[in-house]
Amino acid sequence: MTTNETSVVPRVSRPYDQEELDDAVRNRGAVILSEAYSREQCETFLSQIEDYLREHPEEAEYAASSVLGYFQGETTSTLHSLVGTIPCAASMVLQRDIVGCARRVLKPLSDTILLTIAEYMARHPGVERQQLHCDTFSWRHVPGGENPIALTVMAAMSDFTAENGATWVVLDSHGGPPDVPAPDWSAAVQAEMRQGDALLFRADLFHAGGANTTESDVRRIFSMGFQVAWLRTVENSTLSVPPPKAAELEPELQELLGYSNELVLGLYKGGDPKNSLKLV
Ligand SMILES: O=C(O)CCC(=O)C(=O)O
Numbered sequence: 001m002t003t004n005e006t007s008v009v010p011r012v013s014r015p016y017d018q019e020e021l022d023d024a025v026r027n028r029g030a031v032i033l034s035e036a037y038s039r040e041q042c043e044t045f046l047s048q049i050e051d052y053l054r055e056h057p058e059e060a061e062y063a064a065s066s067v068l069g070y071f072q073g074e075t076t077s078t079l080h081s082l083v084g085t086i087p088c089a090a091s092m093v094l095q096r097d098i099v100g101c102a103r104r105v106l107k108p109l110s111d112t113i114l115l116t117i118a119e120y121m122a123r124h125p126g127v128e129r130q131q132l133h134c135d136t137f138s139w140r141h142v143p144g145g146e147n148p149i150a151l152t153v154m155a156a157m158s159d160f161t162a163e164n165g166a167t168w169v170v171l172d173s174h175g176g177p178p179d180v181p182a183p184d185w186s187a188a189v190q191a192e193m194r195q196g197d198a199l200l201f202r203a204d205l206f207h208a209g210g211a212n213t214t215e216s217d218v219r220r221i222f223s224m225g226f227q228v229a230w231l232r233t234v235e236n237s238t239l240s241v242p243p244p245k246a247a248e249l250e251p252e253l254q255e256l257l258g259y260s261n262e263l264v265l266g267l268y269k270g271g272d273p274k275n276s277l278k279l280v
Contacts, residue, residue, distance in 0.1 A: 009169060009191045009199070016097050018104070021200075025105050025151065029174040029205035032191055036095055036198035037222075041088070042157045045222060048086045049079060049120050059269070066270030067261060075124040075212075080270050082118045082222075092222055093118055098153055098200060102226035105202075108147040110228035116150060120157075121221040123165055129211040132170065132182040135203035135225065138263045144176045150203035150227040156193040157220040164217040165210030166190045167199055173206040182206055203227075233258065238273070247277040 010024040011032040024031035037045075053059055063078045082089035093099070093115060106113050135152045136142065142149055160166035168188040183206055190210060191199045201207060203225060212219055237257040238246075246254050251274075259273045260266060268276050 007171070007189055009171065009189060018100070021097070021101050022104050025101060025200055025202060026147075028171045030169045030171060030191070030199060030201035030207075032193060033097060033198045033200060034194075035196050036098060037092065037155060037196040039196055041092065042195050044088050045086070045092060045120075046157055046220060048088055052085055053079065062269040062271060062275075067267055067272075068264055068270060075127040076209075077122045077124070078270055079120040080117070080267060082120060083115070086120075089118060092155075093224055095198070098198060099226070101200060102151050105148065105151060106226060106228055109149060110230055112229040113226045114229045114232070116225040116227040118224045119222075121223055123209055123212050123219040123221065125164075125212050125214050125216060125218070127165060127209070127212045129165070129168070130208035132168070132185070132188065132206045132208045134174075134206055136178065138265045139231065140178045142178065144174075144178065144180070144204055146175060148174065148202040148204055149231065150225055151200060152203050152207075152225045153198055153200050153223065154191070155198040155222040155224075156195055157222050158218065159195050160191065160193040160197075160219060161214075161217070162190055162192060162210070163212075164214050164219040165212040166192045166219070168208045168210055169199070169201060170206040174202045174204045176204070243276045244280045247280045 009030055009032050010028055011034060012021050013034045016033060021031055059079060066078050068078065083093060103113060136150060139149065154167050168190050170183045170187045171189065173183050193199065241257050246257060246259055254274060254277065258266060259277060261272050266273060
């Protein structure tokens with residue numbers, strides 16, 4: 001690790017030391033992997049996102065009405081479920097060091113893991129600082145503890161600076177009960193990163209996107225998360241009853257089959273998966 005200061009987000013450089021990486025996530029709650037992605041990967045990602053958004057103008061509307069919008073701030077554009085639409089997303093998700101760390105750190109609670117989100121966010125000038133929150137708030141009855149049930153990644157597709165709103169984290173704030181009050185802002189530090197660096201943190205760690213106070217510097221994020229695989233239904237109902245069939249059913253049954261969202265869980269295109277039934 002390049003620093004042992006307790007008030008700075010731990011940072012690991014290539015070749016990453018697995019033990020150091022895992023310890024930082026488990027014990028401090030967060031780590032930055034320098035150069036997790038190459039400059040070329042970031043630029044390819046951004047140009048594929050741009051192409052997709054140009055070809056699918058309807059996505060802007062989903063982004064504008066995203067259920068996550070309340071947390072993300074009005075001047076944030078969002079694109080969800082990247083693996084289905086953005087060609088390079090598959091290799092971005094399968095960044096070996098990140099997935100490997102997720103598997104090891106989530107292992108005490110689950111042998112298998114799931115990708116819980118793969119999202120693009122652009123946080124524009126004028127976006128306000130978010131409230132400090134944990135990404136586990138949706139699973140609000142799962143008790144906290146030593147081992148996390150999920151991890152979050154904020155990968156810098158453009159530089160994250162103090163001025164453009166680099167992610168704030170409160171180191172060591174993880175593991176509390178679901179209703180633990182947010183810590184004081186004075187305990188938060190900003191994860192400034194160069195393009196290609198990735199911040200990996202426990203989903204029960206308090207964090208927030210910062211205010212973008214610049215004139216024109218859009219902060220671009222590839223965000224993903226991994227979770228224990230047992231937080232799901234027994235049957236995979238949206239596969240066995242796909243939208244054309246589900247569209248014929250009563251709303252209550254659609255909801256029971258998973259064409260519904262609970263807070264920010266189960267989102268489709270940033271919102272209620274029932275929207276998929278209108279498209280059939
Ligand atoms: O903008 C960031 O860096 C963090 C975003 C975040 O935590 C969220 O949208 O929930």
